[in-house]
Amino acid sequence: MNKTSKIITLLILAILATACDTSDDVAEIFNGHRFKITGITYNGIKTTQESEELYSADDTYYITFTAQTVQGMLAAGTPVEGTWKAEGKDRTMVVNLLRPQSADGMSEICRLIYFTLKDATSYGGDKNVLRIYRDSNTYIDLSAKQ
Numbered sequence: 001m002n003k004t005s006k007i008i009t010l011l012i013l014a015i016l017a018t019a020c021d022t023s024d025d026v027a028e029i030f031n032g033h034r035f036k037i038t039g040i041t042y043n044g045i046k047t048t049q050e051s052e053e054l055y056s057a058d059d060t061y062y063i064t065f066t067a068q069t070v071q072g073m074l075a076a077g078t079p080v081e082g083t084w085k086a087e088g089k090d091r092t093m094v095v096n097l098l099r100p101q102s103a104d105g106m107s108e109i110c111r112l113i114y115f116t117l118k119d120a121t122s123y124g125g126d127k128n129v130l131r132i133y134r135d136s137n138t139y140i141d142l143s144a145k146q
Contacts, residue, residue, distance in 0.1 A: 023088040023089040024086075024088035024089075024091060024126075025088060026086045026087070026088045027067070028127060029086075029123075029125070029126055029127045029130065030065040030084075030086065030127075031065060031066060031067050032065070032066065033064070033065055033127055033144060034062055034063070034064040034144075034145040035062060035063050035064070035065075035130055035142035035143060035144060035145060036054075036058075036061060036062050036142065036143050036144075036145045037054055037061040037062065037063065037074075037113060037140055037141070037142055038054060038141045038142060038143045039054070039140070039141035040109065040112050040113055040116065040139075040140050040141070041137070041138060041139055041141075042112045042116065042137075042138050043137050043138055044137040044138075047109055047112065053075070053107070053109050054109070057076070058145075059073060059076070060073050060074065060075055060076055061073065061074060061075070061113075062145055063080070063117075063142065065084065068083055068084070068085075069081070069082070069083055069084070070082050070083065070084045070095060070117075074106070074110040074113055074114070075106075075107055075109075075110050078100070078106060078110055079099065079100075080097060080099065080100070080114070080117065081097070081098050081099040082095055082096050082097040082098045082099070082117075083095075083096045083098070084096070084120075086123060090122075091122050091123055091124060092121065092122050093120050093121065093122050093123045093132065093133075094120060094121075095117050095118060095120045095132075097114070097117060097118045100114070103115065113140060115134070116132065116134045116138055116139065116140050117132065117140065119134045120132050120133065120134060121133055121134060121135065125142075127144060128143070128144045129141075129142070129143055129144070130142040130143075130144075
């Protein structure tokens with residue numbers, strides 16, 4: 001192999017190595033974005049209450065992410081607050097809900113959302129459409145709220 005071929009080969013390898021980064025930009029997806037909860041699938045079953053409750057008002061069933069915190073509103077009078085962390089390389093996610101501390105007294109749909117958030121393991125999507133997973137059969141669907 002001559003010197004020119006070696007240089008070209010090294011350049012191609014360098015380009016391929018830098019172009020293969022498939023990790024998400026977590027800040028771009030989450031930070032400063034408000035998402036409307038548009039659906040919940042729990043243990044493989046899509047809830048039937050969605051159309052009535054989730055779309056009832058703009059000031060309920062939403063989640064907002066900042067650099068380190070998550071806050072939002074489930075049903076009227078049921079705020080959620082906590083911290084979160086996500087890893088863009090493998091799309092793992094952890095949510096630590098600080099408020100409320102339990103799901104006591106919540107409606108069924110609020111309980112399902114609460115436990116899915118509390119037990120979140122991963123995410124999928126982007127800053128427009130997002131899904132937060134507890135596992136492959138339990139997840140929350142979210143859509144960017146302008």
